[in-house]
Amino acid sequence: MPIPPIRLLKYLLAGAATFAAVAPNTSLAQSTESVISQPNTAPASTFRTDRPSGSTVKPSDGVGVYDRMGAKLPDLPPEKDYKGPIDEAYGAYQRGYYLTAMDKALPRAQLGDPAAQTLIAEILSQGLGVKKDVKNAAFWYGKAAEGGDAAAMFKYALMLMEGEGVPRDKAKADEYMRKAAEAGNPSAEFNWAQIVVADNPGEKGLKLALPFYEKSAEQGIADSQYAVAQLYATLKDLPEEKKQLAREWMARAARAGFDTAQLDLGIWLVNGIGGPKDYVKGFEWLRLAANGGNVAAQNKLAHLYINAIGTPPNPIEAAKWYVLSRRAGLADPSLEDFYLGIEDDQQKAAIEAANKFRRR
Structure with missing residues (x-):
């Protein structure tokens, strides 16, 4: 399941011109070499700042809707038949049947299935259909992380960093964050x-x-x-x-x-x-x-x-x-x-x- 990126560290690149904070220009004629510059009040931060809560409507430099009118779009490729195993627990979770998902995942989790353990942890950590239980969520994230589930390693690393549901342990948190990144979890990579x-x-x-x-x-x-x-x-x-x-x-x-x-x-x-x-x-x-x-x-x-x-x-x-x-x-x-x-x-x-x- 997708997990959003979390800001963890303060960052400032000393000496790099693009990151340097300089005072706003007093003259902004179009003939100047540098018309506008970075502001001078931004604090040291990660590559991320808080995003606006408003609309995400944004300029486009691609083909607009009016350019597409009257043009025949290519047909979508046919969907391939899925022949793999069906995970009924995750299916129930995706449809919002959280108690059903818990019932179906718990026996597998108890037998050591990392994916089922991660699902149990996610339900408990968010209080989906059940009482929120951070301590037990951390337990199941930890079990799933030990089993190599990349999403669980990422979430468990965050809990270890913040001391949420488990004692704070930076060394162990870094280890799991690295493993999750090496396993391809995009938020862990960042x-x-x-x-x-x-x-x-x-x-x-x-x-x-x-x-x-x-x-x-x-x-x-x-x-x-x-x-x-x-x-x-x-x-x-x-x-x-x-x-x-x-x-x-x-x-x-x-x-x-x-x-x-x-x-x-x-x-x-x-x-x-x-x-x-x-x-x-x-x-x-x-x-x-x-x-x-x-x-x-x-x-x-x-x-x-x-x-x-x-x-x-x-x-x-x-x-x-x-x-x-x-x-x-x-x-x-x-x-x-x-x-x-x-x-x-x-x-x-x-x-x-x-x-x-x-x-x-």
Whole structure:
């Protein structure tokens, strides 16, 4: 069963330009070499930040629905007949019959079936149809982990790290996280890469972690897609074909709704990082991240509206986004000067728009 990625470690790459926090530019003319930059208030963190709770509607650079109208799509390939064993316990679980799933899985779990043990642990850990029981969930996750179930090893590693249902044991947690990653669990691959980076500071750790980020990214973990994009853009001695894929990986993470990736992709498009400049698409990605509540994107969007980069100039919209980012604690002297220089009625309109803002 799929298990979402969990943020485990704080991370900061010292000395890498892409991760360096620099002050917002005071001038954003389109002729400048670097039109916008990273904000200067972001704390050290993993490759992931909290995602917006709003809509995941996002720009598309593919074929739109109107382009498809009237075009015959290829037929879907025929489904292959499944001839393998049917797991009635998991079938019941997937249909929401949790007590039935428990009844069917328990005899197998008691006989040492790791998959059944993982299912029992999942039901107990979430309290699905039964009273939530973290301690017994940890017991069954532990048994399944001993039996080599990758999902169980990942979940058990998290419980060992947090001391949830079991005594905290970092060494054992790291061992199971590594085993789960080596077994191909995508969330474990991401988290093991984070552990490798933390235990091996600098470029050495990043290079050791990169294969795990790559495997996890291929399986759709947006955190890892973002990490791969940044590492492809900054690590030395990588093959040129990988460096050329940095923007594509950033776009994948952005399309998945990862607001930090949307912010960075917008900056990359405006500044021409990892490919040609595209002010319009850069503006669209920054606006999407800003509407999702990303404060740094709100700050950058104000600059784009002031300087007509990817959008017509709009002092009220610029002031609105500045007011929102300032309220969130992101100071910017150049935007403050702009705001104080506009008309009183424009300031009033901007404040009213900011007051009406809701994350989308």
